[in-house]
Amino acid sequence: MQARFHAIWSEITPKLQKALLPYIGNDDFPAMLTAEQVESIKQSSEFDDQALALALLPLSAACSLAPISHFYVGAIARGESGNLYFGANMEFTGVPLQQTVHAEQSAITHAWLHGEKKLVSITINYSPCGHCRQFMNELNSGTQLEVYLPNRPRLTLADYLPEAFGPGDLTDTPLLLDTVNHGYQLAISDELVQAGLAAANRSHAPYSQSHSGIALQDEQGKIYTGRYAENAAFNPSLPPLQAALIFMNMAGGNCQSIKRAVLVEGENNHLSQWNATESTLTALGCTKIQRYTF
Numbered sequence: 001m002q003a004r005f006h007a008i009w010s011e012i013t014p015k016l017q018k019a020l021l022p023y024i025g026n027d028d029f030p031a032m033l034t035a036e037q038v039e040s041i042k043q044s045s046e047f048d049d050q051a052l053a054l055a056l057l058p059l060s061a062a063c064s065l066a067p068i069s070h071f072y073v074g075a076i077a078r079g080e081s082g083n084l085y086f087g088a089n090m091e092f093t094g095v096p097l098q099q100t101v102h103a104e105q106s107a108i109t110h111a112w113l114h115g116e117k118k119l120v121s122i123t124i125n126y127s128p129c130g131h132c133r134q135f136m137n138e139l140n141s142g143t144q145l146e147v148y149l150p151n152r153p154r155l156t157l158a159d160y161l162p163e164a165f166g167p168g169d170l171t172d173t174p175l176l177l178d179t180v181n182h183g184y185q186l187a188i189s190d191e192l193v194q195a196g197l198a199a200a201n202r203s204h205a206p207y208s209q210s211h212s213g214i215a216l217q218d219e220q221g222k223i224y225t226g227r228y229a230e231n232a233a234f235n236p237s238l239p240p241l242q243a244a245l246i247f248m249n250m251a252g253g254n255c256q257s258i259k260r261a262v263l264v265e266g267e268n269n270h271l272s273q274w275n276a277t278e279s280t281l282t283a284l285g286c287t288k289i290q291r292y293t294f
C-alpha cells in the first residue's frame, strides 16, 4: 500500500478494509476504481454507491498536497461508466495561489484524463467553493450533476449554483468531457512532444481557441499528460500543467521528480501557458522545460 494511505487506513471499518484491500493494497493503485471493482467492493462491504463514495473520502483526502493551508480536501467523481475517480487539492509553494488545484477540479480532471465521457456525481468532504461550482458548470453533465456531502441530502449542481452563468450563455460548442480532436500536427519524432500534442488536441478551449497540452516525464521515465480546461467565466480555467500534475499525483508519482516537461500550444494563440508553466515547474525543481508550437 502506498505510504500516503497508511495513517488513514485504521479509520476505515474492518469490513470495508477487507473489500478495498485487493485494490488499495497494491503499490501501483491509480487512485481510481473500475466499475467492476466498485461492484465487487459493494457486494463484499454491503455499501451502496453513495455510502461507498462517502467512505472513500478520507482516502482521497490522503492524496492531498497542501503545504500552505494544511487543509485536506478529498473528492470522488463517479463516471457514467461506473468508475470512481479520486481527487484531492494541491498547493504549490513559491508560486501564486492561482496555481492551486481544488479537490473537485482534481477528481473531474482525473476522470477526463482516464477517458471518462460524462460524470454522474461528485462527492466531497467540504461544501464546494464558488470557484468549483463554476468549474463544474462547464461539464457536459450540466447542472444536473449530483453533489453529495457527508450528512447532507442529495442535491444537484443547480441547487449549489442558482441563476448560473455557463457555456450555454456563450456558445454551443463542446462542453468539458465531450470527446474532441482538434487535429493539430507536428512533424517531430519525440515521444514527449507527441504526447503533449495529443493532449493539446483533446484540450477544451472553446472561448479562446487557445488549445494547449503538456507532457511530463519523471525520473523513472513515466509520462503524464495534461490538457487545458477552459471555463466560460475564464477564471476557473485549469492550465494543462495542473491537469498533468493531478494525473501524476493521483497515479502515485512525485511532482518534485519531473526530469523533462514539454508544453505544446498554438503559435498564434490569444493566450500562452508558457510563463505560468515555466514558473510552477521551476518551483517544483524541474530544469528542462521546453515549448513547442503548432
Ligand SMILES: [Zn+2]
Residues within 6 Å of the ligand: 102, 103, 104, 128, 129, 130, 131, 132, 133
Ligand atoms: Zn473549490
